[in-house]
Every structure is written in structure tokens, then in C-alpha cells.
Amino acid sequence: MNDQNLQAAVSAGVMSAESEHRALLQSIVEVARAIFSARAASIFLHDEEADELVFEAVAGEGSDSLVGTRFPSSTGVAGWVLVTRQPLIIDDLEQDPRHARETAESTGYVPKAMMTVPLLHDERALGVLNVLDRSKEIEFSLGQMELLGLFANQAAIALDLLQRARHARAVLTQSGGDAGVIARIASALEGLDEEQREPVLRLLGALDDVLRADVSF
């Protein structure tokens, strides 16, 4: 097991469960929907391997059925935003050739207006955040775009954490028993209170010394 995989295994042991990251994403789309008084808000993750966009969180229309649904990554406005890495606000989707109407129909909800922003982390575009059919009383302004950008930053961090957690778990599964033991130890250690932890850390410290020792008997 190399260093990176070992770290991933330890991470898998101590990181929050996937359900907690999902809850964070869900709360982001719910707040985004509320702030813009929108019919729906959603987050797509870009699955690089399959080159597809996957619904990771949905608030409002489609919230009960869409999570996990996939589309080719170049689909519609979301695909445009993913590739150009620039936000896009369209108030008349019917007139816009970038709109993938058939794809929208397949989800059971065809929006009339859309605000979409890329989720950027370091040099990567992890996915996009959509706000669909915001209140007609909220006219587009650069301030709205900035607000959307702030949500996007938050969502990008959450999406990055989710991906790291998934990666760590994948490493754990692939590397079999050794990594599993380390992950279980890390996880159990994380759950101990200070009094219980102290002797365990002493024991692990001693084990570390033995493993690092240049001379052994």
C-alpha cells in the first residue's frame, strides 16, 4: 500500500460519511432556492470518467426523483457552463438554442428561466449549480450573479469533500484487508473520548517506534 492510499484509508476512517456531505449539498440548494424564490435548485457533479453530469442534490421540483440521474456532460446550458467555466443567466430558455428541451422534458419539469454557475475548485470544474425559474420579481443584476457565485464557492467545497470521501472509500475497497484495519483503527480512535484515547495513542506511538526503528531485536 503506497503513502497516498494509506492516507486515503485513514481519511476514509475519519471523514464524515457520504450522507453528511450530501446533507451539506442539499442544504446549499435549499438555501439557494429560498434566496432566489425559485421553483427549483440543483447541483450536478461532473463524473469525469463517464463524462456525464449527475444530479447530486435537488430542491423543489424533481427533488424526490432526480438524484442520481445522468446526462452526457455536453448537455444544454449546464454543459455549456461546465466547459466555458463561466456563469450563465438566461431568462427566456425557449428562445435559447443552448437549452436542451428534450432532456428537461425527460426530468418532468421544463424551466422557463435558468441561472447556472460552474463549481470551480483549484483548476477543476467539479460540476454546476442551477437555479431554475427564480421569482419574476427578482430582476437580473450583477449583484445576483455575485450572490450565485458565493453559493457556488460553498457548493464547490462541499462537492470536493464528497469526491474525496468517495475516493478514499474506493481506495479502501480496492486495497482489501490492510487498509481496512487502518481505517477501522482511525475511525475508532476518532470516536474515543480524551481519557480513552490517551492509552491507545501511547500504544500506537510505541508501535510507530518499533516500525521506524533502524535496529531491532
Add this chain to the structure above:
Amino acid sequence: MAQPEQQPERYTGETLPAWSLPAAASAEIGIGVEWPERVTRDWALGGSTGAGVRVCILDSGVQPDHPLVGALEGAVALRKTEDGEIVVEDDTEGDLCGHGTACAGIVRSIAPDCRLFSVRVLGAGFKGSGSVLLEGLRWAIGQGFDVVNMSLSTTKKHFSGLLHELADSAYFRRTVLVASAHNMPVESYPWRFSSVISVGSHEEADPLTFFYNPSPPVEFFGRGVNVEVAWIGGARIRSSGNSFATPHMSAICTLILAKHPELTPFQLKSVLYLTASNVGGANE
């Protein structure tokens, strides 16, 4: 379509030593153009239609027969071959996604008599690679266009060094690069370089309103909200973003250069500053 012609002859400084100015040579660099005591909008661009100025749209291609775009004088596309080589070919496909057509239409609407050229570096599905963008820019600078509109940027740090060199070389060769700032607070290039004219959006409806930003890196704000733009298939859509503010500034540069072809990018930027809507000479 015809390839762009070579740039008209202009003073390049090539006859002088690169790093010094001998006493006898000082007369040779007389600029010969006097700026008025107060540089105004009217002096800078009043009556200009952009005639003769060669503007390159470095983007997704341009639909040549779109009513909002009119005639193109040249169009090429860059393509990566199977063995990784990047080739420049005559563009027979036009625009594959609409973005370049939108930019070209904005420039045409403000500078109707400019000479428009298209260099396509983004392919179908809006996809492009940093290396194709770099080569497209290198090619455009080699052609000596007066203005290159770049409503695009790359977030890839490893391209930034080469892009910086190209931006500086354009600056010294009198090709003005007008580059779109990212719409979100992220690092991307080449708009962050001081040798380009970087553009963000303002919300006003007048296409000639532009602001100087005293807190760079974005140096100017052009019209970028709720703009009616040309799109593929002869369509028109309304769109917002710095991508559309940038061709507004490219067009304003075009108007100024048509009237004052002697201006270097440094001088042009100074004229933009002096005639910006938040600076003295805007309304005169």
C-alpha cells in the same frame, strides 16, 4: 476564405538600437501627433465607424452571413491532428456554438466599417484546449491584427507563462488584446496581465458607456448585461456576462484606432482612461 493581409506599414522602432537612444536618433522618434490639452470622447472617436481597422474574433468561429455580423474578410480554424500537431486551416464551418458570432455582432454594431476576421479555437460543444488557444493567439499576433477580441480565458496555470509572453509580444507589436475577465473571482488568463485590456461588465444599456476601474486587475467595465446578441442559425438571444462586455470594449478600441492609427497599446489605454465614463473627458 482569404487569409488576412499583412499589416499596413507603421513605425516599429526596428531601426533603433533596442536598449538605448543615441542623441542623433532622438529626432527619429518624434511622434508627430499632438494630443489636445483635454482629450475628449469627441476627439478620441467622434464620427468614427472603425473603417479599416482589422479586428480578430478569437473564439468559436463566426457565422459569416448573419445579418448582425455582415461580411467576414477571413476565417481560419485551428485543429489538433491525430499526432498532436496543431494546424491552421481555412474555416469552412463557421461557428459551432454561437459565442463567436455574438462577439462579432457586437463589434459590428458599434464599428460597422471595421474589417472582421475569425480565428476559431473552440470546437463543437464549446470545447477547446489551452494549447489550441495559445497557438490561435500566436497566429493572430503574427497576422498583425489591430485588435484581438478574447472573450475567453484559461484557468490552467501551466499555460499562463506562455500566454504572458504572447500578450507582451502583442503589446509591443501594436496588436491590442482585449480580454474578458472571469465572471467569478477565480484566477484565469490572459485577462490578468497588464499588457492586455481586461474587461468586466457594467449594467447600463448604452453600448458606448465604459468605466475605468481604479482597483485592477480588471481595468475597464463595458456593457455586459442583458445584451441582444447574434447567435447561430441567424438567431438573436439576450445574454449577460463579461464575454459580451469585452467586444463592446474591442469595438470602442476599434473606433479610436480608426481615427488615430498611430496609437500604441499604451497610448490607446491612456485614451481609454481619459475618455472613460467616470473620468473627465467622457461627455465632451
